[in-house]
Amino acid sequence: MATLITTNKNKAVFFDRDGTLNVDIAYLHRPEDFIWIEGAKEAIKYVNDKGYLAVLVTNQSGVARGFYPEKDVKTVYAWMNNELAKIGAHLDALFYCPHHPDGKIPQYTKSCTCRKPGTGMIDDACKKFNIDRSKSFFIGDSAMDMECARRARIKGVHYQSGSLLASVKEVVSE
Template sequence: MNTENKKPSPLGKGDRKAVDEVFRRAVFFDRDGTLNVDIAYLHRPEDFIWIPGAKEAIKYVNDHGYLAILVTNQSGVARGYYPESDVRHVYDWMNEELQSIGAHLDALYYCPHHPQGSVPAYTRTCNCRKPGTGLIDEACARFHIDRAASYFVGDRESDMLCARNAGLTGLRYDGGSLYDLVQAGISC
């Protein structure tokens, strides 16, 4: 599943195709445990606590010409804990928060599935659940992303495995300032 920010293009209609054919760089961010403190099945903005340096890390990525794309497993949907609309609501809230420092996330890609779910429509094994690469593959196709020049920032081994499987450079967040990790790890 994906949600993109709909921003007006500064280009004329005839320029859109040329821009879409250019390969772009991206930084994919895991959400829980990377951008926010990991609490079980976060689905409400009032429970969201930013990781130190997370907003600044996203701004750094924005300022250096990378797309900032959120990629997250959301098994709470399959387990019946909350609807997909809550995932999108938290994402929209995150972007509202980021606006205060001139930053933004360009798109949301999430997996609502889990093989042990309780909601039949979402109970399955799929390639979009990390460490599967389905979400990354979809974003790379949509945005024409150069995988060799792109990164995945996450806090779990499954995130790093997803990065390797997708041909991205993985940056493992183990605490401290996310901004420091991103600034030190990303080539600009």
């Protein structure tokens, strides 16, 4: 008798940070400077409630440029999750790229596959969380985000303005 082995894969929504979840103020690294985009917290809760993983993927070249240390990226992420918890929402994971080829901090000054539009962050998340790319989305505000989604073989959703929740509801279903 043959045994059928099935592997359940997770579905995910990958979110860019600056310009998608928060107002882009260039090199944001302090919670007190963070301003949520309209409907962003609710969009993450909606994704959570629909059974998708909510994964943050963000380029953070300010680390390579010497503007702030990596711990600041993690501090902002923890603050985001504390704020989201107030409405029963959460981000499942943070993937960030601290590199930039024109950086000033030697250990971060390089070209890499994790910096969007490279797919390293998405590839790592898919491997770590067993994510089904065909059932997943990448929501970002830039052409670079959309190129990353294309290269990663994930449907890209180009957020431009207005309620992020409305944009998410257009593509994320049961």
